[in-house]
Amino acid sequence: MNDLEKYMMDASKNKRVFPTSILPQDMVFSDLMNQYNALLLERDRQLLSLTDESPVIKNIDNQILETRLGILSNIRSTKNSYIITRDKLRSQLQNAEGKISGVPQIEKNYLKLARNRDIKQELYIFLMQKAEETAISKTSNISVAKIIDPPKANNNPISPKKNIVYFIGLLMGLLIPAAVIIIVDLLKTTISSKEDITKLTNVPIVGEIGHNVETDNMVVANQSRSAISEQFRALRTNLSFYLKNDNEKIILLTSSMSGEGKSFTAINLGNILALAGKKVLLMELDLRKPGLSAKLGVKNQIGFSNYTIDSTVKVENIIKPLTVNKNLYIISSGPLPPNPAETLLSEHTPGLIEKLKQQFDYIIMDAPPIGIITDAQLLAPYANLTLYVVRQKITNKQQLSIVDELYKDEKIKNLAIVVNDINTKLYGYGYGYGNYGQQIKQSWVLKIKNIFK
Structure with missing residues (x-):
């Protein structure tokens, strides 16, 4: 107060x-x-x-x-x-306090001694009782039996037979792991290693992208020295073996189903090409479930669908620059049309592609999954290279028959596989500097670990 x-x-x-x-x-x-x-x-x-x-x-x-x-x-x-x-x-x-101080000191001492006496007396009686119980239990345990003739036995046991036990143990030790390996392999329906891909298809693997522990989609732009960025640089180098002429500029990205990382791969592949000084255009041609523009923070009010429907819309109206890199641009999908396949087959599409090829060094088309709908096959004639994105632990082994059939029947030219979201321990590779000499030594150890996993 x-x-x-x-x-x-x-x-x-x-x-x-x-x-x-x-x-x-x-x-x-x-x-x-x-x-x-x-x-x-x-x-x-x-x-x-x-x-x-x-x-x-x-x-x-x-x-x-x-x-x-x-x-x-x-x-x-x-x-x-x-x-x-x-x-x-x-x-x-x-x-x-005055009343308490009036209690006689002798009375307080007497009560204290009386309490101690009662406690010790009860403890003494308890210990005496336990001592008598222990003496009685010792007396009752004396045995009255006597040994008349000691038993006789052989040095070797009659049962079990050691050799039979060892043989059964060795047999079970071989059969059980083999059965477990076979059962685990039969139960694994998704892609888990490079061998799973090479066994099921002859399509070449052009790139391998590691697991992204961050939620950031633009790894190349924000973490240029990371392992994933180096893997995208390796993918850029491998693309030069497929796109040899200056007129070969269009890369089509597709997969078996949604969620395998097409948009992630398109964003970072476009960014890594733009870092090399190339003028790159991202085309969001998934007219059913677009996600590329949303991941880049671009408004999707006008885009490809507007150009094919409205003749007044010009090419420069739908091309939007991206802030992540001055050489990177995007054409979003625009409003979702009621007939996506017919929109892709529009008579304006070939002219648009030709105009874009004159303006850009590379054009990356983000197409719908080819395992569900046929939109990607409609865009394949425009592409000089088609990258089929496969994701570890997501893509089903049976879905690789789709890409293998497209490759054998030559329905899509220059078809290659990009493996996304790989776990290097399970996949069988090590990344980083200084471990190249150890990969050969560790390859057999990794194979054995993968079998048991």
Whole structure:
């Protein structure tokens, strides 16, 4: 209460707002403080347009002064009641201490000794009882049996036969792991290693992208020195073996189903090509479930579908630059049409592709999954290279028959596989500098680990 009184005395100088939560149980005090704080806030508000000499400000100051005096009166009254209560409690405490000191000291010592005696007596009786019980139990355990003729036995045990046990153990040790390996291999329905891909299809693997532990889709732009960025650089190098002529510019990305990383691969492949000084265009041609523009933060109000429907829309109206790289551009899908396949077959599409080939060094088409719908096959004639994205632990082994059939029947030219989201421990590769000499030594160890996993 003294601190509150001092606080209010200081408040007369600087007019600070008082924290009303200090005495929430005193409703009168809380009301006064609310009035006081309201007047202070009103005074500050009026000072925005008035001066200290204004009659309105002086009137508010008088009200603040009267309210502060009322608060000080309330604080002092409360403090006096607390002092009276404190003095009364001190008097009661002295009374109780006087009564306690009146108890005879000899009586207290006697009661203490009596308690100790009772405790020790009970403990002594308990220990004597346990001692008698132990003596009785020892006496009752004496055996009355006698050995008349000691037993005779051979040195070698009759059963079990060691050789048979060893043979059965060796046989089970070979059969059980073999059965487990076969069962695990039969139960694995998704792609888990490079051998799974090479066994099921003859399509070449052009690139392998590691697992991205971050939620960032633009790994190349934000983490240019990471292992994934180096893998995209390796993919860029491998593309030069497929796109040999200057006129070969269009790369089509597709997969078996949604969620295998087509958009992620398209964004970072486009970025790595743009870093090499190439002018790159990303085309969001998934007209059923577009996601490329959303991942890049680009508005999808106008795009490819607008160009094919509205003849007034020009090519430059649908090309949008990206801030991630000055050489990177995008054509979004635009509003979703009711007939996506027919929109891709529009008579305006070939002309658009030719115009874009004159403006850009590379054009990356993000197409729908080819394992579900045929939109990607409609775009394949425009592509000079088709990258089929396969994701470890997601892509089903049976789905590789799709890409193998397209490759054998030559329905899509220049078809190659990009393996995405690989776990290097399970996949059988190690990345980084300085471990190339150890890969040959560790290859057999990794194969054995993969078999048991």
